[in-house]
Amino acid sequence: MTSTNGNGNGHRNGRVRGYSAWSLLRHGLSRSEWPRAWHDRELRPSYDAVIIGGGVHGLATAYYLAKNHGMTNVAVLDRSYIGGGGSGRNTSILRSNYLTPEGVRFYDRSVKLYEHLAADLNFNVMFSQRGHLTLAHNDASMRTMAWRTEVNKLQGVESEVIGPDEVKELVPYLDTSAETRYPILGALYHPPGGVVRHDAVVWGYARAADAHGVHIHQKTEVTGIDVERGRVTGVQTTRGRIATPVVLNATAGWSSLISDMAGVAMPVQTFPLQAAVTEPVRPFLDTVVVSGTLHVYVSQSDRGELVFGASVDPFASYSMRGSLEFTEGIAGHVLELMPALAKMRLLRQWAGLCDMTPDYSPIMGPTPVEGFYVDVGWGTYGFKAGPVSGEAMAACLAEEKPPEIISAFGLDRFLSGRLVGEKGAAAVGH
Structure with missing residues (x-):
């Protein structure tokens, strides 16, 4: 059976599309041009x-x-x-879900x-089905999670509502105590969810x-x-x-x-959506974590970076610049969920454009x-x-x-x- 590596080339028994490990190393050291993954073609006067x-x-x-x-x-x-x-x-x-x-x-x-x-x-797209948690911090959110669970199950999609103890077992670094500003009452757990490259x-x-x-x-x-x-x-x-x-x-x-x-x-309407990543650390977060109340979601990349995001900016714009307001807000909300991350450093942030209906x-x-x-x-x-x-x-x-x-x-x-x-x-x- 042929598998794929990170560059998308099929390999079998250590050989990649006719290349041995040694020839790959020699090719890299020679700085010669790699074959293009797709062609630069002449623009035709017409297409179907x-x-x-x-x-x-x-x-x-x-x-x-x-x-x-x-x-x-x-x-x-x-x-x-x-x-x-x-x-x-x-x-x-x-x-x-x-x-x-x-x-x-x-x-x-x-x-x-x-x-x-x-x-x-x-082509290895690095799809990792690590599970997806949507946290609930109040009774209304718990009712919504139960509603979504039933709709999911009727469509054959795996989802369930779990309690704080099960949430803690999945993500030990989450603060599930009752003394927090936004206590975690439960979550919608969706095992097929995950991340991709x-x-x-x-x-x-x-x-x-x-x-x-x-x-x-x-x-x-x-x-x-x-x-x-x-x-x-x-x-x-x-x-x-x-x-x-x-x-x-x-x-x-x-x-x-x-x-x-x-x-x-x-x-x-078009709105900016900002995100950020931290310095890489030892893998500790297997599951994607989302909090609607705090407007934050976080996952960990294969490189060890924590990837943060929030809801769209509150104003329509075509700007793709990051803002200090976003950085302060996302940091505060993440720390409410996982206080142990306080000493981690943000590496970079960016924004994309979202078309909302x-x-x-x-x-x-x-x-x-x-x-x-x-x-x-x-x-x-x-x-x-x-x-x-x-x-x-x-x-x-x-x-x-x-x-x-x-x-x-x-x-x-x-x-x-x-x-x-x-x-x-x-x-x-x-």
Whole structure:
């Protein structure tokens, strides 16, 4: 059986794609060029489909279009480099313990795809299912956890409500005493949840899509979308015009601006979401820990760093700069949960952009402009949905109708009032 290493190359008995351990060392010391994981290709004047956004959603859609539907004359365009947007600015947490049946089914399919993604792409995405804890600090939160547990179980997703003693057993460093400002009354425990290496997922999908013949064009900004008689005819870019009958908006942060180019208004607001990491320490935190009351989530990376995040900033903005206010707030809240971390030092912080919809669920599928599709409005939970979104949107583009798994997330729900309210499971971020 062929496994994968961190670079995504299959290896058997110590050999990597024809390289022995010695030849790998010699190649590294010689400073010669490694073969590219995907090609730099000439921009064609036309494609069967153009995907705007070179993150996990856009690349996954291109990959599944080629793999599942034989549609390979596809271009993925990114204004910068692939994975340089939300896919490279998240905290890489995966879970499926959402609140609505539609959301649970959708994210559970994504977790299932993630479980086999390394083998599917022949690229080690470093998926670690270490469990996910959502802490409850009051009676209302406990009721919500019980509600989510029952919805999860009805959809076949493993979740349960546990008490403070079980929480302490899973995470000994948590302060579960009754004397704290926000005592831990219990938690929603979701064993399938975990973390993944976000850049590995992006690179794996890019390499696999390229191998199927998909064209990946970095540093190619879309400046306009051509619409004639109510349907898409092409896109304008900084490298020239591309004729195409199908355009997918798979961007984060600028999704409403891209949709405006096609004359389609999106009920989306963009907010910064900040995160930070500490210096690396000995591994001690196996489980992802989330507190909605304190607006904080924390996990430990394979390098030993603690990765912190919070809810989105309280103001709409396109800024991706960190703030001292965030640092002070996140440090205080983490220490309320785990006082023993007081002497740890923060190494760096960053921000990404989150497109929030009124009901905290994404917008997926066709729009009033024929041939213009959207996969947007992901808020703080887009990365965990990458595989299932790619699979579903590929089917939507190829078959020209939304598959059942995303039928509830259409743009028309905001006119009909059929909202998919996920604030209770998504408002904290992760």
